[in-house]
Amino acid sequence: MTTSYMGAVAMAAVIAAGFAMPAQAAVDPGTAESANLSDDGSAGQNRTADLQEIVVTARKRAESIQNVPISVTAVTAALVEQKNIVKIDQLAQLVPNTFMRSSGVITTELNTYIRGIGDRSSEPSQDIPIAESIDGVYLANTAGSLVDVFDIQQVEVLRGPQGTLQGRNSPAGAVNITTRRPTGEYALRTQVSYENYNNLQLKAFAEAPIVKDVLAVKVSAFDNHGGNFMLNELTGKRGEGGTYDAGGRVGLLYTPMSNFKAYLTADYTNDTSPPGPLRPRPHAGTLPPPLPGGLPEPAPKACTAYGFCTAYPEYSYGSNFSGPQHGKIGGSALNADWDVGPVTITSVTGYRYVDQVTTLDNDALPATILNVFDRRVKVNSESEELRVASNGNNRLTYVGGVYYLHSHFDFSRSTTLGGGVVGLPTSAFLKATTVRHQNTDSYAVFGQASYEVIDKWSLSGGIRQSWDKKDLIATPTLTSGTGEFKANFSKPTAELGTEYRFDVDKMLYFRFSQGYRAGGLNGAATSLLAVNVYKPETVNAYEVGLKSEWFQRRLTANLTAFHYNYHDLQIGAVQFEPLVAGFTTRLVNARGLKTDGLEFETNYRPTDALTITGNVSYLHAKYLSQILNLGGGAQQMADVPKDSVPKFSGFLGVDYNFPLTNGAEFVWAGGVQYKGAEMLNPLVEFIGYQPAYALVDSSLTYRNSNGKFSIALYGQNLFDKYYKINGDSGTNIFEWDIVGRPRTYGVRLTKDF
Numbered sequence: 209m210t211t212s213y214m215g216a217v218a219m220a221a222v223i224a225a226g227f228a229m230p231a232q233a234a235v236d237p238g239t240a241e242s243a244n245l246s247d248d249g250s251a252g253q254n255r256t257a258d259l260q261e262i263v264v265t266a267r268k269r270a271e272s273i274q275n276v277p278i279s280v281t282a283v284t285a286a287l288v289e290q291k292n293i294v295k296i297d298q299l300a301q302l303v304p305n306t307f308m309r310s311s312g313v314i315t316t317e318l319n320t321y322i323r324g325i326g327d328r329s330s331e332p333s334q335d336i337p338i339a340e341s342i343d344g345v346y347l348a349n350t351a352g353s354l355v356d357v358f359d360i361q362q363v364e365v366l367r368g369p370q371g372t373l374q375g376r377n378s379p380a381g382a383v384n385i386t387t388r389r390p391t392g393e394y395a396l397r398t399q400v401s402y403e404n405y406n407n408l409q410l411k412a413f414a415e416a417p418i419v420k421d422v423l424a425v426k427v428s429a430f431d432n433h434g435g436n437f438m439l440n441e442l443t444g445k446r447g448e449g450g451t452y453d454a455g456g457r458v459g460l461l462y463t464p465m466s467n468f469k470a471y472l473t474a475d476y477t478n479d480t481s482p483p484g485p486l487r488p489r490p491h492a493g494t495l496p497p498p499l500p501g502g503l504p505e506p507a508p509k510a511c512t513a514y515g516f517c518t519a520y521p522e523y524s525y526g527s528n529f530s531g532p533q534h535g536k537i538g539g540s541a542l543n544a545d546w547d548v549g550p551v552t553i554t555s556v557t558g559y560r561y562v563d564q565v566t567t568l569d570n571d572a573l574p575a576t577i578l579n580v581f582d583r584r585v586k587v588n589s590e591s592e593e594l595r596v597a598s599n600g601n602n603r604l605t606y607v608g609g610v611y612y613l614h615s616h617f618d619f620s621r622s623t624t625l626g627g628g629v630v631g632l633p634t635s636a637f638l639k640a641t642t643v644r645h646q647n648t649d650s651y652a653v654f655g656q657a658s659y660e661v662i663d664k665w666s667l668s669g670g671i672r673q674s675w676d677k678k679d680l681i682a683t684p685t686l687t688s689g690t691g692e693f694k695a696n697f698s699k700p701t702a703e704l705g706t707e708y709r710f711d712v713d714k715m716l717y718f719r720f721s722q723g724y725r726a727g728g729l730n731g732a733a734t735s736l737l738a739v740n741v742y743k744p745e746t747v748n749a750y751e752v753g754l755k756s757e758w759f760q761r762r763l764t765a766n767l768t769a770f771h772y773n774y775h776d777l778q779i780g781a782v783q784f785e786p787l788v789a790g791f792t793t794r795l796v797n798a799r800g801l802k803t804d805g806l807e808f809e810t811n812y813r814p815t816d817a818l819t820i821t822g823n824v825s826y827l828h829a830k831y832l833s834q835i836l837n838l839g840g841g842a843q844q845m846a847d848v849p850k851d852s853v854p855k856f857s858g859f860l861g862v863d864y865n866f867p868l869t870n871g872a873e874f875v876w877a878g879g880v881q882y883k884g885a886e887m888l889n890p891l892v893e894f895i896g897y898q899p900a901y902a903l904v905d906s907s908l909t910y911r912n913s914n915g916k917f918s919i920a921l922y923g924q925n926l927f928d929k930y931y932k933i934n935g936d937s938g939t940n941i942f943e944w945d946i947v948g949r950p951r952t953y954g955v956r957l958t959k960d961f
Contacts, residue, residue: 262282262284262362264276264280264282264362264364265364265386266278266280266364266366266373266384267373267607267656268373268554268597268607268656269597269605274713274715274764274766275715275755277668277705277707277715277717277719277753277755278366278368278719279304279366279367279368279751279753279768279770279807280364280365280366280367281302281303281304281306281364281365281367281809281823282362282363282364282365283299283303283362283363283364283365284361284362285360285361285362285388287302288357288360288363289399289958290863290877290907290909291879291905291907292401292907292922292924292954292956293357294356294357294358294409294432295354295355295356295357295451296308296354296355296356296357296363296383296385297309297310297318297320297354299357299363299365300320301859301879301881301903302821302823302859302861303367303823304807304808304809304823304824304825304857304858305322305323305324305367305805305807305825305827305857306321306322306323306365306367306381307320307321307326307857307883308320308321309933309934310354310484310933310946311329311330311350311354312328312330312484312934312936312946313483313484313486313566313568313570313946314330314483314484314564314566315354315451315479315482315483315484315533315535316352316353316354316479316481316535316562316564317330317350317351317352317353317354318340318350318353318354318355319350320336320338320340320380321380321852322338322365322367322368322380322381323368323380323381323772323803323805323827324803324805324827324829324850324852324853325337325338325379325380325381325747325772325774325777325803326338326380326852327350327780328780328851328852328888328889328890328934329350329780329793329795330350330351330793331730331731331732331780331793331795332349332350332351332585332617332619332646332731333617333619333644333678333680333728333729333730333731333732334728334778334780334793334795335376335725335726335728336349336350336353336377337377337378337379337380337723337725337745337778338377338378338380338381338382338383339370339374339375339376339377339378339381339382339383340353340382340383340384340385341374341382341383341384341385342355342385342387342475342539342541342560343386343387343471343473343541343543343556344384344543344556344558344593345539345541345558345559345560345591346375346376346558346589346591346613347560347589348560348587348589348591348613348615348648349562349585349587349589349615349617351535351562351564351585351587351617352535352537352560352562352564352587355385355477355537356430356432356453356455356477357385358411358428358429358430359387359388359413359428359430359457360385360386360387360388361386361387361388361389362386363383363384363385363386364382364383364386365381365383365384366378366381366382366383366384367381367768368380368381368719368721368749368751368770369381369701369703369721369722369723369749370721370723371672371702371703371721371722371723371724372654372655372656372670372671372672372701372702372721373607373654373656373670373672375593375611375652375654375672376611376613376650376652376674376676376724376726377724377725377726378723379723379724379725379745379746379747379774380723387457387459387473388413388426388428388459389426389459389461389471390415390424390425390426390459390460390461391415391424392420392424392461392463393415393416393417394415394416394417395413395414395415395416395960395961396412396414396415396960396961397411397412397413397414397958397959397960397961398411398959398961399411399412399956399957399958399959400956400957401954401955401956401957402954402955403434403435403952403953403954404952404953404954405435405436405437405446405449405450405952406434406435406436407432407433407434407435407450407952407954408431408432408433409430409431409432409433410429410430410431410432411428411429411430412428412429412430413426413427413428413429414426414427414428415427421463422462422463422464423461423462423463424460424461424463425458425459425460425461426457426458426459426461427456427457427458427459428456428457428459429454429455429456429457430453430454430455430456431453431454432451432452432453432454433451433452433454434450434451434452435449435450435451435949435952436448436449436450436482437449437450437485437949437950438485438487438523438525439523439524439525440524440525440526440527441520441521441524441525441526442526442527442528442574447482447527447530448482448483448484448486448525448527449482449485449523449949450481450482451481452479452480452482453477453478453479453480453481453535454477454478455475455476455477455478455537455538456475456476457473457475457476458473458474458475459471459472459473460472460473467546467547467548468544468545468546468547469544469545470542470543470544470545471541471542471543472540472541472542472543473540473541474538474539474540475538475539475540476536476537476538477535477536477537477538478534478535478536479533479534479535479536479537480534480535481533481535482530482533483530483533483566483567483568483569484934484946485523485525485946485947486525486527486569486570486944486945486946487519487520487522487523487524487525487572487944487946487947488510488516488519488520488525488526488571488572488573488942488943489519489520489895489943489944489945490507490508490510490511490516490517490518490519490573490942490943491505491507491508491511491517491519491943492507492511492517493507494506494507495893495894496894497892497893497894498887498893498894498897499849499887499892499897500847500849501843501847501848501849501892502843502848502891502892502893503840503841503843503892503893505893505894505895505937505940505943506940508938508940508941508942508943509577509628509629509940509941509942510573510575510577510941510942510943513626513628513629513634514573514575514577514626514628516573516575520572522930522947523947523950525572526572526573526574527569527572527573527574528569528573528574528575528576529569529579530567530569531567531568531581531582532565532567532582533565533566533567534563534564534565535562535563535564535565536561536562536563536564537561537562537563537564538560538561539558539559539560539561540558540559541556541557541558542555542556542557542558543555543556547599549599550599550600551596551597551598551599552596552597552599553594553595553596554593554594554596554597554609555592555593555594555595556591556592556593556594556595557591557592558590558591558592559588559589559590559591560587560588560589561586561587561588561589562587563584563585563586564584564585564586564587565582565583565584566580566583566584567580567581567582567583568580568583570938570942571938571941571942571944573942575634576624576637577625577626577628577941577942578623578624578625578626578629578938578941578942579623579624580621580622580623580624581621581622581623581624582620582621582622583620583621584618584619584620584621585617585618585619586617586618586619587615587616587617588615588616588617589613589615589616590613590614590615591611591612591613591614592611592612593609593611593612594610595607595608595609596608596609603659603660604657604658604659604660605657606655606656606657607655607656607657608653608654608656609653609654609655610651610652610653610654611651611652611653611654612649612650612651613648613649613650614647614648614649614650615647615648616645616646616647616648617645617646618645619642619643619644619645619646619731620641620642620643620644621641622639622640622641623639623640623641623642624637624638624639625637625638625639625640629941640685640686640734641685641686642682642683642684642685642734643682643683644680644682644683644684644731645680645681646678646679646680646681646729646731647678647679648676648677648679649676649677650674650675650676650677650726651674652672652673652674652675653672653673654670654671654673655670655672656668656669656670656671656703657669657670664708664710665706665707665708665709666706666707666708667705667706668703668704668705668706669702669703669704669705670703671700671701671702671703672700672701672702673698673699673700674698674699674700674701674724674726675696675697675698676696676697676698676726676727677695677696678694678695678696678697678726678728679692679693679694680693680694680729680731680739681693682731682733682736682739684733684734684735684736684739685734685735688734688735688736689736691736691739693729693739693741694729695727695728695729695741697726697727697744699724699744699746701721701722701723701724701746702721702722703719703720703721703722704719705717705718705719705721706718713756713757713758713761714754714755714756714757715754715755715756716752716753716754717752717753717754717755718750718752718753719749719750719751719752719753720748720749720750720751721749721751722746722747722748722749723745723746723747723749724744724745724746725744725745725746725778726744727741727742727743727744727745727778728741728742728795729741730742730792730793730794730795732792732793732795733792734792738792740795742778742795742797743776743778743797744776745774745775745776745777745778745797746774746775747772747773747774747775748772748773749770749771749772749773750770750771750772751768751770751771752768752769752770753766753767753768753769754766754767754768762812762813762814763810763812763813764809764810764811765809765810766807766809767806767807767808768806768807768808769805769806769807770803770804770805770807771802771803771804772801772802772803772804773800773802774798774800774801774802775799775800776797776798776799776800777797777798777800777801778795778796778797779794779795779796779797779798779836779838779890780793780794780795780890781793781794781796781838781839781889781890781891794837794838794839796836796838798831798832798836798845799831799832799833799834799845800831800832800834801829801830801831801832801850802829802830802832803827803828803829803830803850804827804828804829805825805826805827805828806825806826807823807824807825807826808823808824808825809822809823810822810823816865817864817865817866817867818862818863818864818865819862819863819864820860820861820862820863821859821860821861821862821863822858822859822860822861823858823859824856824857824858825856825857825858826855826856827853827854827855827856827857828853828855829849829850829853831845831846831848831850832845832846833845833846834846838891839891839939840891840893840937840939843892848890848892849887849892850887851887851888851889851890851896852887852888853886853887854883854884854885854886854900855884855885856882856884857882857883857884858881858882859879859881859882860879860880861877861878861879861880862877862878862879863875863876863877864876864877870913871913872910872911872912872913873910873911874908874909874910874911875908875911876906876907876908876909877906877907877908878904878905878906878907879904879905879906880902880903880904881903881904881905882900882902883900883901883902884900885897885898885899885900886898888932888933888934888935889934889935889936891937893935893937895935895937895943895944895945896934896935896936896937897935898932898933898935901929901931902929903924903925903927903929903931903948904925904926905922905923905924905925905926906922906923906926907920907921907922907923908920908921908922916959916960916961917958917959917960918956918957918958919955919956919957919958920955920956920958921953921954921955922953922954922955922956923951923952923953923954924949924951924953925948925949925950925951926951926953927951928950928951929948930947930950931947931948932945932946932947932948933946933947934946
């Protein structure tokens with residue numbers, strides 16, 4: 209039975225039943241980013257707070273964020289606008305121990321690390337360890353995961369394994385994106401921003417009732433055009449670093465009865481952004497490792513064979529060609545809730561697709577050393593989740609369900625390698641083409657329950673059983689032949705927890721949780737014999753947390769300590785194979801990794817005009833003893849520092865409101881983001897080392913008395929800090945890094961009608 213058919217059957221049953229039995233409507237986090245909640249997290253009028261109450265769905269039900277015994281941070285639409293966040297990676301500064309960046313040179317792919325766990329690979333056959341979803345629909349592949357946040361209501365970042373309720377491949381956490389739902393009223397908003405580097409951003413949405421109190425529609429659109437800050441030394445033009453994409457979303461909210469609602473969305477994005485801004489950094493001598501446990505870096509072939517031995521100036525590169533780039537990304541989500549009194553039945557039917565073509569000058573130099581032509585990834589996925597959750601304020605609450613996902617990808621790539629890399633004349637070239645396809649079918653059953661033993665003390669637990677089937681057809685080269693490979697994986701994951709409330713505002717909790725990341729078939733191998741099966745990744749995690757509010761809820765202070773014990777951690781590292789003019793992502797399992805950390809989040813409103821927010825994080829990770837070759841040579845992993853693990857990181861933000869006598873207001877907001885020293889890739893190389901740095905942003909907004917017009921001046925990276933977000937040695941062929949954006953500043957106009 210296909211997912212589409214399953215979804216149609218489920219929805220037909222739910223819609224038909226929606227007319228059968230009236231019940232109380234549940235709190236809907238898609239229609240409001242905050243709510244007045246009672247002590248148990250349900251809607252009510254008996255709770256007031258100076259700080260805005262945030263509603264999250266981390267446990268598949270609407271709850272106050274302070275009532276959820278999980279490390280979760282919610283970034284609201286208002287905060288996205290204030291910080292001028294365009295892509296989802298920019299919100300990471302607001303979340304403890306969370307780092308996001310574009311996936312190397314492919315601008316539509318997101319690399320997320322939560323508490324040091326993530327993956328920088330763009331290999332489509334490898335599952336990502338952080339479950340990213342849009343309106344409850346899981347994104348099955350890293351392709352198309354760097355989404356625009358033009359129409360979001362809220363983004364929830366859940367830290368720690370979410371192997372029970374959030375689903376497959378979430379050993380590090382989950383990122384749940386909720387879009388703005390129609391209100392059933394007439395509304396129109398337009399927004400235009402203009403920044404330096406000729407960066408224009410347009411956003412708009414309109415909503416209206418179609419049938420009053422029954423059917424409402426919302427249409428939204430965006431267009432980002434410009435922002436190239438990297439200078440091509442050959443052409444004298446700024447040709448990389450910007451964003452060029454446009455798209456939109458249509459949403460329909462159907463509420464025929466008080467006990468039933470269905471929300472259907474469809475979205476589409478066309479992304480023609482240039483590839484990641486590679487800055488060549490070749491050198492003539494041997495560089496020592498930046499940290500213990502690393503390997504020396506000899507001069508790359510870009511220097512020894514081609515004579516490019518000098519690093520390019522800041523924010524510049526030398527690519528001798530640029531090819532077609534496009535990413536067509538879209539999908540749909542159908543969420544339906546039927547409240548039958550004791551329980552609510554929920555169906556989430558999803559479809560996602562990506563058609564992504566990338567052409568890369570991988571060496572970023574004016575010579576053909578390593579170029580990739582027409583790297584194409586096409587992904588289609590269908591999913592269905594059916595849940596039953598308890599209603600009311602009983603001592604026992606629960607949720608259970610089933611889940612199914614089918615995904616398919618097609619991958620092809622042509623590579624040209626300069627002869628100087630393999631000892632041939634530099635005018636000679638080696639060429640290779642690789643093609644592969646993979647089907648994945650995933651199934652799961654899950655359940656989670658919480659029981660209030662006494663008024664202040666609760667126990668909770670949950671379990672999920674996952675099954676994954678993968679079928680790969682690979683043609684590594686045109687002369688290698690074609691092979692078919694299959695693998696099956698399964699794993700139960702569980703969680704146990706307890707929470708104790710000292711009073712209505714203070715909760716202490718303990719959580720044990722497990723995570724599972726499916727194993728796979730390394731389709732990136734450059735020969736059939738090299739296709740390997742890598743094991744599933746698992747984790748046992750222990751977390752103790754305190755969530756508290758003080759001074760009549762003007763101060764929120766949350767503290768978390770955690771310990772992780774990873775087994776068979778999947779590591780991906782790019783390795784080049786000069787003799788077949790190709791490159792592969794080596795996917796191997798590290799025997800183990802232990803991680804410890806502390807996180808502190810706070811939100812303080814000492815006066816009605818002043819709000820202070822902040823977070824501070826500590827993180828330490830250490831591999832278990834094992835010898836592995838990640839592409840640069842054999843290394844003792846116990847001596848290798850884990851990539852993307854800054855020891856300390858943090859954020860401090862201040863907002864101040866200046867009311868005017870006519871009812872208008874000025875709002876000043878400033879923020880400082882700090883990130884400690886880290887390695888940017890698994891190989892401990894000089895090119896991948898980034899020292900500690902801090903970034904400062906600020907904005908000043910004027911809002912008129914009725915709140916329907918505002919104008920804002922804003923700036924990011926105000927002190928023009930030069931830092932990198934990626935670095936690669938290309939297995940001694942070339943060296944490049946990708947740097948963060950320089951100082952940007954602009955103006956934003958917003959008008960509501």
